[in-house]
Amino acid sequence: MTDRGETVKGWWRDPLTKAPPGNQIGEMHTLARLLARQPANAHARPVRAPSGTTAYRLTGWIDTAALKDTDPRTYVMLAPRPDVPGAKGIRCTAWVDMQGRVVRFDEGLAYPDGSEYRSVTSLTGFDDPLPVHPPATTR
Numbered sequence: 219m220t221d222r223g224e225t226v227k228g229w230w231r232d233p234l235t236k237a238p239p240g241n242q243i244g245e246m247h248t249l250a251r252l253l254a255r256q257p258a259n260a261h262a263r264p265v266r267a268p269s270g271t272t273a274y275r276l277t278g279w280i281d282t283a284a285l286k287d288t289d290p291r292t293y294v295m296l297a298p299r300p301d302v303p304g305a306k307g308i309r310c311t312a313w314v315d316m317q318g319r320v321v322r323f324d325e326g327l328a329y330p331d332g333s334e335y336r337s338v339t340s341l342t343g344f345d346d347p348l349p350v351h352p353p354a355t356t357r
Contacts, residue, residue, distance in 0.1 A: 245289055245291065245292045246312065246323040246339065246341075247320055248288060248289045249280060249292075249308065249312065249323070249325075250276055250320050250323070252284065253278050253310065254276055256276075258277075258278055259278065262275065267313040268313070268322055269313075269321055269340060273313040273314055273315045273321055275311060275313055276311065276312045276314060277310070277311040279308070280307055282296045282297055282304065282305055282306060282308070284307075296308070303330045304329070305327040305328060305329055305335075306329065307327075307328060308325050308326070309326045310323065311324045312324075319344060320341060321342070322338070322339070322340045322341070323337075324337075
């Protein structure tokens, strides 16, 4: 899988195995699940994603406080700390393909001082699914 994103320093592109520390692919899927539960996305229909593939477009606002139990890692990064005001929440759009994979994630963070952060990540080049086997039960 290739992880490609844009930050203030410009575009970067890395194979998933070389993704930078703090890579948030797992968090993107968690946030996409939270978006899917929002009433506005209840009747989402497949559309053409920016990549040209067919995907569900899920969009909405997620309060930082809502992440405390569902995504503790992201919550800790966004929550207020003594030295950082913390983000109020995330305005995001996730494109989820027909196989349930997030193929593009567009997020914007809003801070109490009015500043904002925006990130767009596109995920491409998916490999074949890895086989997952349940552990043997022991008694």
